[in-house]
Amino acid sequence: MIDLSKLAEPGSIEQSLVDKIDLKRLPRHVAVIMDGNGRWARARKLPRVEGHRAGIDAVREIVETAARLELPVITLYAFSVENWKRPRYEVATLMMLLKEYLRKELATLMENNIRFTPIGRVEGLDPSVQRELRYAEEETAKNSGLLFQIALNYGGRAEIVDTCNRIMALLREREMSDAIIDEQFFADHLYTADIDDPDLLIRTSGELRVSNFLLWQIAYAEIHVTKVFWPDFRRRHLFEAIIDFQSRERRYGGVDESDAEMFIEAEGSPRSS
Numbered sequence: 001m002i003d004l005s006k007l008a009e010p011g012s013i014e015q016s017l018v019d020k021i022d023l024k025r026l027p028r029h030v031a032v033i034m035d036g037n038g039r040w041a042r043a044r045k046l047p048r049v050e051g052h053r054a055g056i057d058a059v060r061e062i063v064e065t066a067a068r069l070e071l072p073v074i075t076l077y078a079f080s081v082e083n084w085k086r087p088r089y090e091v092a093t094l095m096m097l098l099k100e101y102l103r104k105e106l107a108t109l110m111e112n113n114i115r116f117t118p119i120g121r122v123e124g125l126d127p128s129v130q131r132e133l134r135y136a137e138e139e140t141a142k143n144s145g146l147l148f149q150i151a152l153n154y155g156g157r158a159e160i161v162d163t164c165n166r167i168m169a170l171l172r173e174r175e176m177s178d179a180i181i182d183e184q185f186f187a188d189h190l191y192t193a194d195i196d197d198p199d200l201l202i203r204t205s206g207e208l209r210v211s212n213f214l215l216w217q218i219a220y221a222e223i224h225v226t227k228v229f230w231p232d233f234r235r236r237h238l239f240e241a242i243i244d245f246q247s248r249e250r251r252y253g254g255v256d257e258s259d260a261e262m263f264i265e266a267e268g269s270p271r272s273s
Contacts, residue, residue, distance in 0.1 A: 006068045007235070017239035025246055029073040030066065030238075031198035031221065033213055034058070036205030036229030049093040054231035056101055060108070065235040067112040067146040073195055074148055077213050081121065081155035095125070098152070099132045106136055113145030119191040120154030121162070147195070154191075156215030163189045192217055200245045202238075204230045222248045 002023055008014035037051030044050075059076065066074040079094060109116055118133045125133075133152075166189050171179050187193065197217040201210070206227035210218065224241040226233070249256065 002070050003068065007065065014236045014239060017236055017243065020243050021239060022246055023069075026069060026071060026242065027198075027200040027245055028071070028196045029075070029198040030071060030200045030202065030241075031075045031077070031214055031218065032062070033077045033201070033203040033211055034230040034233075035203060035207055035211075037231060039205065040229040040231045049090055051229075051231055052090075052094055052097055056097060058230055058233045059101065060105060061234055062238055063114065063146070063148055064108065064112060065238055066148075067114050071146055073198075074146060075119070075151060075192075075198065075214070076149070077151045077154065077211070079120075079152045079154070080212060081153055081158050082212070095129050099129060102132045102136045106139060109136070109140050109148070110143065113143045114140060114148050115143040115145070116140045116148045116150070118150050118152050119159075120152045121158060122152060124153045149192070149195075151213070154213075156210075156212045159191050159214075160216060162191075187216070190216060197221070199250075200224065200241065202226070202241045204228055204233050220250070220252055222250065 004018060008018050034055060037055045038048045039051075040054065041048050041051030063074060063076075078098070083094075084091065108114075116136045118137065122130060122133060129152075163186060167181065167186070170189075171177060192214075197219070198214060198221045201214075201218050201221040201223045203210075203223070203225045206225060208225060210223075222245050224244045226237055226241070228237055
């Protein structure tokens with residue numbers, strides 16, 4: 001049972017937004033492209049790394065809010081395979097902040113029954129980062145609430161390539177060279193195997209692109225773009241995204257019943273001579 005008192009203060013803007021949410025139609029999986037840290041810092045005449053540092057507060061609030069909403073899954077895009085092109089000092093700071101977050105927030109993850117797991121080419125990260133990730137994953141493995149996935153050294157194209165190689169190795173091992181690969185079999189070998197695909201993708205900072213994130217999985221995701229930079233993104237912005245999501249008519253390539261009836265009537269009506 002969702003405890004509404006933990007989501008918003010009475011009489012607050014957040015409370016007015018929560019009142020508009022249908023708690024029975026929440027997204028199963030929310031994916032977030034956390035963008036705008038650098039521009040947030042530049043607008044305040046601060047170094048870029050200060051934007052990343054400020055973004056940690058947003059991560060903390062959004063993950064805790066997702067847990068309190070009893071969302072099944074949230075995936076945050078933290079570091080892409082392309083981000084290695086950034087200055088060495090910025091990359092080192094990002095990794096330091098990640099380790100710091102995991103150490104400081106582990107107790108909070110446990111308190112909120114959150115299960116943590118990284119996705120991506122984790123083996124390509126510094127061994128010290130891998131140790132912290134592994135420790136947090138092992139400590140939270142038995143939690144049964146929100147699954148918090150963090151995408152690190154991640155790329156959607158890289159995931160598809162890795163999946164193809166994983167399947168090829170499996171088929172060679174089993175001597176199944178004539179096997180037929182369907183979509184479900186392929187999905188079962190992604191980083192996110194056995195996890196529902198995102199039905200809501202949020203992008204901060206106003207950019208209108210998916211940036212090589214979960215390319216297979218977001219095929220039918222509703223996309224919500226906000227101009228808010230990630231360090232300023234708070235629970236009210238998550239509530240706004242969910243309200244937007246619930247306003248969409250999701251047809252997955254089909255038509256709704258009223259449209260279907262209209263086509264049936266049109267087909268059944270007599271043609272004029």
